[in-house]
Amino acid sequence: MHQQCRQCCSKTCTASNVRKKLPILTWLPKYSVGALQGDIIAGLTVALTVIPQGLAYASVAQLPPQYGLYSAFMGCFVYCVLGTAKDITLGPTAIMSLMTATFATSPVTGDATLAVVLTLMCGIVQFVMAILHVGFLVDFISVPVMSSFVTSAAITIAFGQVPKWLGLKDIPRAFFPKVYWTCKKLPETNVWDLLLGLVSLVILFTLRRLQNVKWRQTDDLTLGQKISRKILWVVGTSRNAIVVVTASGVAAILISQDVDVFSQTTHVQPGLPSFSLPKFSLHSGNVTLSTHQLFQELGFGLAVVPLIGLIETIAIGKAFARKNNYEIDANQELLAIGAANIVGSFIGSYPVTGSFSRTAVNSESGVRTPAGGLFTGAVIILALAVLTPLFPYIPTAALAAVIIAAVINMVHFRMVIYLWKRKKVDLVPWTVTFVFSFVLGIEYGILLGVGISLFLLLYPWARPKVKIKHQEVAVIQLSNGLLFPGVQYVTERVNRQALADGIAKSAVVDFSHVTDVDSSALQGLKQLSEDFAKRDTMLVLSNVDPEVLDVLNKANFSHIKYCKTNEDAIQLIYGKLPPVHTCLVHSTK
């Protein structure tokens, strides 16, 4: 026993297995000064993006701004050890922030207990999924459902920022009431907030153009040209930081002059988060949630959030692996984000996953290894240590602009046209996801979308196409396998055909497309066999796959015969061939 354990241990703990689970062991020994240079530049650039984004996304998650930064650094460290893709950066994202707000909105404003427990549970679920190798479950979320989910999430998030942009107060959270009250309260708009938001948006969109500019490629660039292009790219990339810092500066100056015109961020706890086990109950003022109630609040978020997180990381990872010609191991990615969430929950992070925009920044900044994340993380910790006292100066309208500019690109209505032209039936899951995301909430939208697309996948099993060639006997061809959802239907159709013209006829069922039968099918065939015996007619199965025949033989139906082809079966029915001659198996007793 002891020896077996040791053997098993030594089998799983081979060098190659450990290296697979700890990818850092592969790249660290080969680490070079060149790589370090690339990683430092990329790490700093990503930090410039993630700090303003984190502060902004925290408000989408209905949390105080520092939680955006708490969520931003631990993922970088963990991913450096466990990640397989050099480009991916983990951290807060718009969609995960929305998910946090959806499933873990605390009854106490600004309290993160629920969100942090969600992070821990999300991490554990992802980690266990990785160990069980069931990450393929995300494959059951189809492209139209995912696209529709992202579009409606982006609309929800963007519209969620409109009241903040306009400086409106006391707007409800649900989508339609929010639209209604935002319109109704339009006259209460804070013109300064509106103006600041508008200016921020214009700057953000302009600077994005700068980042994406395609310069003419020539070989004879002067050093000056090279540097100026690089500077323009850096300015474009750090547009969020520029907008937030400038807006905060303006606000600070105005406040120092006793002009307090902008709506501002509140509730900021200075300094670094403490490292401690998440709390599993909530006591604040007159609100108390026991551990049980807390988990009840999270509900099926415990299943949805880990999957959404996984799908985001995998989608991003695959896109960049294709672009930069490397392979990612989906299961290892799941392990990495699971670990990042588990560890993150100890420092008050809300659920994190791979961020598309920052992964792109990372890649374009020339990152060489996952070590880039170390520098990003270090800068974030520095910011938390030093900058928190300045956070209350950040105008909410500037953060709203950052979010709106970030998510507006995720709205992707072209998919509707694509589906209309290519595959109209896929518009059904798209529409279901979209409509119910707004009517019932984003979490029900995706669940119903997945449900309807699975239904469309399963329907042919329940109502398989049955081709009927009416020769002198009924010849019935099944276009699908025969498994439990279709058994009742097929047996009924066969019986009906055998009785179609008022007299009982023999029947041939062509099994050429049946690659598997289950116990429900065996019971159905037993019924059929008895029905045909009672009517004193013959039931012959033709073209039966050898594996299927094995199962049927074991079931030993007394009145079913098997033939190689439909023609043989018909001949057999007419008595022109002796059963022994043509039948694959002769089971009459």
Add this chain to the structure above:
Amino acid sequence: MHQQCRQCCSKTCTASNVRKKLPILTWLPKYSVGALQGDIIAGLTVALTVIPQGLAYASVAQLPPQYGLYSAFMGCFVYCVLGTAKDITLGPTAIMSLMTATFATSPVTGDATLAVVLTLMCGIVQFVMAILHVGFLVDFISVPVMSSFVTSAAITIAFGQVPKWLGLKDIPRAFFPKVYWTCKKLPETNVWDLLLGLVSLVILFTLRRLQNVKWRQTDDLTLGQKISRKILWVVGTSRNAIVVVTASGVAAILISQDVDVFSQTTHVQPGLPSFSLPKFSLHSGNVTLSTHQLFQELGFGLAVVPLIGLIETIAIGKAFARKNNYEIDANQELLAIGAANIVGSFIGSYPVTGSFSRTAVNSESGVRTPAGGLFTGAVIILALAVLTPLFPYIPTAALAAVIIAAVINMVHFRMVIYLWKRKKVDLVPWTVTFVFSFVLGIEYGILLGVGISLFLLLYPWARPKVKIKHQEVAVIQLSNGLLFPGVQYVTERVNRQALADGIAKSAVVDFSHVTDVDSSALQGLKQLSEDFAKRDTMLVLSNVDPEVLDVLNKANFSHIKYCKTNEDAIQLIYGKLPPVHTCLVHSTK
């Protein structure tokens, strides 16, 4: 517009359609004295069975005994008008009683508000399902899941009666605590209850043998022999009534002698139920449930109970239709039980469906048309009007014996052996359903069972078998269709094969088993096409189904070519055949 409406109306309201929806119009005009005789005898015999069963099942549903009778008569009347099978009798069943206790246990002992609302909602769901023709949803409950569900329900119900049999008080409802406390409280057993229950069980099992006795068939029976056989059959069939009446008589006599030894039924409201709209809120003592809370209590019972009800009726209906050579219309049955539940909720019924045991009694008693139900219903109403004052005399141990004897037959462990021999993988859903029925509760058991069997059905779509024949190019054959769950996996496999030996190779993908592609597949193929173009190799699809080819052509992949056979495809890759010659479609631009 008005005319269109009228046309549409006249189309749906044809005589044949009306007759289909109201089957009574078909059989009533042909009704004869002979049929009346058969229906009266069968109706009375069924009433003799349903009255004691109803009183007993009400306790399974955690309701006072009269609710079993409230639930027993309306179904008979409604089914007489809407039902298609002469044999089926609707009313309270063991499983629906357990479902009522599971989903609609009132916080107030003896209050039926929740159960009645469940009846109404269950009826509405079934009615709507009938109108939408989505009754086929029950086909997704496979034989192993249903069998396991029935077995664990029977065990739950039977064990639930043990404390009543033994006269134990204050036993918790959940299964394992119930077992624990029953064992712990064994010393408190009321010996009189134990004895009465034991005697009742012995009588019930003996009389059932009498009912099922197979007499030697001879033609020269004397009238006396015929009559005595008939009497024995009637005694066997009315065994429940005999046991309950006798036990109540004994109890009444003992009570009149001031000997009060048996645990007895309590809370009986005399007389007929009043006809009124179900209440949608509950106020009783210090318990208050608003409409919203009430629906929250019912939870996913609103989805599960209608389906279980449908599956019971359909299974029974089909079994008897096969036995007695007629056809039932599954959708019309759904309509009938839906209507029965809707109307039943107005007289305080809990959810009803077809009862297997009473349908068998009905059939064997020689019922001729659904009119038999009228007589059953009339007798039940009479019993309610006259007998309710006597109900408190019924010893609970006798009712417990009736239930145990009724459900013990539903325990069906032979299925495990059947599955082991025939199809081992189907043991998985069986076991999941069984284990979780006890661990989490019967409702989660069936849900998880359905989940796992759907998963087993879907898994081959996510990980389709991919056969690889390595000739000089990679030839990849898909054994399944290409739809969203498998797209990522297939594209990865194809890419990996094309890069297998360290150099980029061209590939042929054999599409002969692909009968459908969706938009996710199109996106996957687009990626593949780009990947092969980037590597400057060729990707050829062979054996493409014409319908699939149509969809692919619309998507217009610039780097995918199509050939009729794998051989042609390989020739094309080696440049031995000009593309125009063999390709079905030539889409290079």
